[in-house]
Amino acid sequence: MKIAVEDYNTVLEGLAELHTEGYAYIAFDPAFPLTDVRELNAFDNSYDAVEYCHEMRTDVDFFEYESIWPLYRAMEKGLEDSNLLDVKDGMIDLSVLLKAYYHIESETNKHKNNMDMNQKNLDYLTDQIKYTGFGEGFADVLKEKVATGDKEFKIDHSAKFGNDTVDATLNFSKSKQSDMYFFNSYNASLQKEGSAEKLEQTFYINRGSNITFKEAYNLMEGRAVHKELQNKAEEKYNSWVQLDFKHSDENGNFRIKKFSENYGYDMEAALSKHPIKELQRDDFKDSLMDSLKKGNVQLVTFQVDGKEQKHYVEANPQFKTVNVYDSDMQRLGSREARAQNQSQGESQDNKKANKAEVKDAEVVGDGATSEKAKKTRGQKV
Structure with missing residues (x-):
């Protein structure tokens, strides 16, 4: 497919018009140079273009078809860079120009794809x-x-x-x-x-x-x-x-x-053996356990004999327990930890016992006892 140098702009303008009108392909006889593409048969789909070329083929004539838009873009590139034009005897071979255009587009797309892939790779590494x-x-x-x-x-x-x-x-x-x-x-x-x-x-x-x-x-x-x-x-x-x-x-x-x-390590059960205040609320308990699972040493509040003491705890899955440290990060031995737990347990037991005594006595004031208490004493065993 060749055109005369002087027909370059005419062909370029004709391709632009055909594209604007919705045509996608032109059919031509490669034995003759293109002059005015508007005089050629144009088609909006490749099937019709192929059919036309097949019908027009004879023993002498051989028709081809070409995409309008790539040809137009290739000729635009030729105007921007004359080195892309293969000019001989005043004629320009558009097939050579198209080949150069497709190569440039391929390299451009390849570079763009590489840039996109590189950016995705960078984003992934950054997030990682x-x-x-x-x-x-x-x-x-x-x-x-x-x-x-x-x-x-x-x-x-x-x-x-x-x-x-x-x-x-x-x-x-x-x-x-x-x-x-x-x-x-x-x-x-x-x-x-x-x-x-x-x-x-x-x-x-x-x-x-x-x-x-x-x-x-x-x-x-x-x-x-x-x-x-x-x-x-x-x-x-x-x-x-x-x-x-x-x-x-x-x-x-x-x-x-x-x-x-x-x-068989149950960290929640191991924590529950200690009088830890934060275990009394689900949100605090969940936060405490999440922190310990990350390997952190976590500050907690021990409630012992009605007083609050700050301690640190950490998970110890190997021995199915938790390690306890004082406020100076000195580890408390198992005996000390048990003593605190026992003291807290005794305190709780005493509270329960006191409540039980008050309930049983049912004191109503000035040393008098209730009728229920009197009747109980009067019963024979």
Whole structure:
């Protein structure tokens, strides 16, 4: 399909008019150059265009059809960039121009799709970092790292938990099949106040059961965390997890101790053995239990002998109990905790006994007793 250089604008205007009128295809004899496309047969669907070309075909003539809008856009591109035009002897080969146009469009769409995929990947990684407990503010550094195209990259992060410092290195890698990046793991390093030694552990990113940054700190402090896990058959189950500081794996990571529901730890029952004020309200109790499941040490109020005392508690699934600490975070031994519970129990028993005595006596005033009491005394056994 060729046109004379001087007919370029005429053909371009004709294509625009046909498109405006609702036509989508033109049929032509490639043996003759296009002059005025408005004189050609135009169609609003490809089926009619194909039928026309088939009917017009002879041993001598051979008709073809072409989409109007892509041809128009290709010729517009030719006006913008003359290097796209294949000009010989005053004639322009529109087939070559169309091929160049389709290539440009393909590369443009490919780039756009890559940009869209990259943005989706960045958004996903940003959310993943956020919900793993590292917070926000990583979008810019992620964009810079991904733009390098490196197979792997790392991002450093640091946070304070109380007086302790936890440094983390977030590890990312590029897919072997695409340009997608994945958040694989993070290395946590705990520096306790006043200690020269650091405790290190790598936590891996898993679908739906990531150990958050705060949970990692709690685990490295020796506490247990309640998580939803997945076995090799991809079946989900709930379990308490805790670091085993006595045993390490081949990578130097502390092994994980697991206490599933079958182990039989009932944290609510363990809490109920203590005179904890917050257990008296469902909303406070739920909040307390949620916090303990994340591995936190939680401040609670003990009610003992009519007085309130502040204590800290933490879950201890291995021994099916809760650890209790005083207000200075000094752990109370089981004997001390039992003594407080016993004291509170005796106080409750005394209150019940006093109420019972008052009820039985049914004192009505000035030392007189009720008729019911008198009759009771007068009865013979």
